Amino acid sequence: MSVGAWEPQVSGRQEENQWEFDRDQLQRLISVAASDNSLSANLNKDDLKASKLIRLPAQQWLEESQHWDNEQLWQLIRFFTLAEMELTGWDAGAESAVIPLAKELRQRKAPLQKEQLLWIRQHSNNRYLPYGPL
Structure with missing residues (x-):
């Protein structure tokens, strides 16, 4: 008789955690956010x-953010902030991509400015933005 732990294969979960970013798609999202037009009409x-x-997951966003400059990260923050309000199924609460993107800007010594923080508050009802849960 052997004693051990059976661990089921969780291939679905592994696939869920492996996301390949489409940088062309992210660039489109950045462009839409920068245009100040309606998101749904321009996607x-x-x-x-x-x-x-x-x-x-936040770690995936922190890794992906290395490919973007500070202004592009701000536009992604704008996009995701607006997406939660304007697009069906995009609500994220404490899991919002805004949180790791804002963290990355702080790590780069380029934190969100007061005007940006006010903009987020005016365009979101997500109480976790931009810094996450306490």
Whole structure:
């Protein structure tokens, strides 16, 4: 008789945690946020269906943010802030991509400025933005 622990294979969970960022798609999201136009009117069907992006683990966003400059990160923050309010299924609460993106800006010694913080408060009802739960 052997004593051990049986561990089921969780291939679905592994696939869930492995997300390949589409940088072209992120660039489109940045452009839409920078344009100050309605999100839903300016996104294609694939972009509208990508609500999983807003809830990806913080570590994945911190790694991906290395490919973007500070202004692009701010535009992603703007996009995700607006997406929670304007797009169905994009609500994220404490899992919002805004939180790790704001953290990355702080780590770069380029924290969100007062005007940016006020903008987030005016355009969001997510109490966790931009810094997450206490």
